Amino acid sequence: MTEIVTIQVGGFANFVGSHFWNIQDELLGLAADPYADPVFRNQNLNMDVLYRTGETPQGIVSYTPRLVSVDLQGSLGSMSSRGTLYNETSPGPSYVTTWAGNISTHASGPHRKNLFLESLYEEERESLTVMNGINGRENNSRREIHDEDKVESLENGVQFWTDFSKVHYHPQSLYELSGLWTDVQEFDNYGIGKDAFSGGRGEEMSERLRFFAEECDYMQGFQFFVDDSGGFSAVAADFLESIADEYTKTPVLLYAVRGPVSHTNLRSQKQTVFRDIHDAVSFSRLSSFCKLIVPVGLPLLSRSKAATFLSVKDEEPYHCSAVYAASLHAITLPFRLEHLGPTADSCNISGSMDVSGVVQMLTGQARQNMVSILDVAMPAPPLTGKQVEQTLLRNLQPLTPDITEDVEDLQAVESISVQGSFGSPGHRASVSEVNDMVEAAYENATSRPKFCHLSVSQCPLPIPLPFPSIFGSHVGQHGELLDSPIISSRSRGSLDVHSIPMAARLRSSSAVLPFLENRLVKLRRYGIERGASGAQLLSSWGFGQDELQDMGESLSKMVSALDPHSHTSSDSD
Structure with missing residues (x-):
């Protein structure tokens, strides 16, 4: 058993994580x-890689994400x-015995559940009632939510991010x-988060991580989602x-x-410089403590080629995070594929690999x-x-x-994951068909990577009910790309598209x-050069x-690893 412990730090990271789960x-x-x-019933995915089995105080078996x-x-x-599964009540107010004066308590009222969460609550309450052998009248009169x-x-x-989460979490x-x-302050820069991990907070976070890590038989690695656009970058580092x-x-x-949204709202030159400094420091610090870092997030996802068949609202984290979550689900597929041995090519999956294998492949080739x-x-x-x-x-x-x-790089290394792809109309492509297609594509390309690992599964991406309505009019019920658009006044969501x-x-x-040169240049210009305008801020x-x-030297080595002839100077932009 090779478990993964997942960590999500920051607002947008938790939006992505909510869709992922x-x-x-x-x-x-x-x-x-x-x-x-x-x-879906024969998907050959080992979900124990991401989940743990437990038991609630009421004796109910639980299956929850191995997550902090x-x-x-x-x-x-x-x-x-405390999550929703264990139904533990919060302790009442504590009284300070060493204080003889008046005590005032400030508490915010609970947020109201939306219709989606209301329906989940009602369904689970009804299910528990049936399990306990009770047929209460209130179940017959509950309001039906379409x-x-x-x-x-x-x-x-x-x-x-909890507004659309349908998952139970461990306490x-x-x-x-x-x-x-x-609602107290904008947690929008590295400096604000610098001391957030200090004191008891850091130990409490580490203790929670320890809870999940120590029960693993053989942990293959951590997958860490971080919103690095503000103070959470410092917390994560x-x-x-x-x-x-x-x-x-x-x-x-x-x-x-x-x-x-993190790429916008820069109303002045000072704010732009402020953000440039943050980005350089954030990347430098984060990259120094992990084996592989993958930057994810476009300034305008809706206008990118990646959204050709999508209808995304950039201003809605609920929308953008769904695209990134689906992509991260797909690329982490090799970590959960069952090992089926040498006969895997005749089955419906191929290409299992653990976190360590992917990291070593992408970071250690040449x-x-x-x-x-x-x-x-x-x-x-x-x-x-055609083609x-x-x-x-x-x-x-x-x-x-x-x-x-479209850069040509003879030293490039790739890990490709394909799931649920169509071969002939209406039929899922076999592992061998996908393998042949990828091999043929590289044979006919002007250049090919030095090495490519391919993972294939016939199981497509299912679209849960709370997935946003982001599919365009050319996407069919099972994710097939239609020749003629569907005439509709709205974008298509989970009620229209069931899988892709x-x-x-x-x-x-x-x-x-x-990406790397930009951060190196900005770090030198605003932090390292004599008289740098950001020196006081960084101090x-x-x-x-x-x-x-030291940060500058590390970034310079990253640049040189990819381009030995690069001589990035502080005058570059």
Whole structure:
């Protein structure tokens, strides 16, 4: 058993995580549903990699994500920090016996559940009533909430990531940073989060992580989602440092995720410089404590090639995070595929690999590059049609910002994951068909990567009910791409699209050079050069000149690893 412990730090990271776990929950439900498509019942995914089995105080068996989620206080909406499964009541107010004066208590009222969460609560209450052999009249009179109304309530009213979560969490999973409230200050820069991990908070977070890690038989690695656009980058860096000290041989695969909103609202030159400094320091610190970092998040996802068949609202984290979550689900597929031995090619999956294997493959081939690019095709195109051998690969589009497109890199290394792809119309492509298509595509390409690992599953991405309505008019019920658009006044969601084929790719390539060079240049210009305009700001964040020099050297080595002839100077832009 090779378990993964997942960590989510920050607002947008938890939005991504909420969709990610909804997808896993949907897979679990379909696998147990005798009426579901057989492809879901025979998916050959080992969900124990991500989940743990436990038992509630009431003796009910639980199956919950092996997860530590960190966010600001008040970020859980209507959900308790103890989750929903264990139904433990919070302790009453404590009284300070050494204080003889008056005591005032400030408490915020509970957030009201939306229609989606109301329906979940009613369904679970009814299920428990039936399990206990009780036939209460109140169940006969409960208000029926239609799926259309649930979807509409989510499209119009998601404020917290818990608003659309249909997953039960363990009481150790949800951690709010005490004393840091969502409505008190803007947690929008590295300096604000610098001391958030100090004191008791850091130890409490580490203790929660320890709870999940110590019960693992053989932990293959950590997958870490962080919203690195603000103060949570500093929280994550300190958390990662403690993980590196305690779990020295366990690889960390870090996804630095950002919503489009984090790229906007820069109203002045000073704010732009402020953000440039943050981005340089954030990346430098995070990358120093993980084995592989994958930057995810485009400034305008809706206008990118990755959203060709989608209808995304950039201003809605609920929308953008769904795309990134689906992509991360696809690219992490190899970690959960069952090992089926040498006969796997004749089955419906192929290409199992653990976290350590993926990290070593992408970082250790010919050059030490620890920054990977994420590409996606959502939905993935069919394997049939004109120029069939190049269709799927040509439709893979980057979700990593600031990269060069169509670069030729003979030292590139790739890990591709394809799930639920269509071969002939209406039929899922076999493992051998996908293998042949990818091999043919590279044979006919002007250049090919030095090495490519391919993982294939016939199981498509299921679309849970709380998934946003982001599919365009050319996407059919099972994710097939239609020749003629469906005439509709609205975008298509989970009531219209039940599943989609997905393709995703992680690649180590010199195409990421602009991303790295930009951060190196900004760090030198605003922090390292004599008279740098950001020196005072960085000093207030606790960074001395020696530490900034070390960051600059590390970034320079990353650039040189991808381009030995690069001589990035402080005058570059």
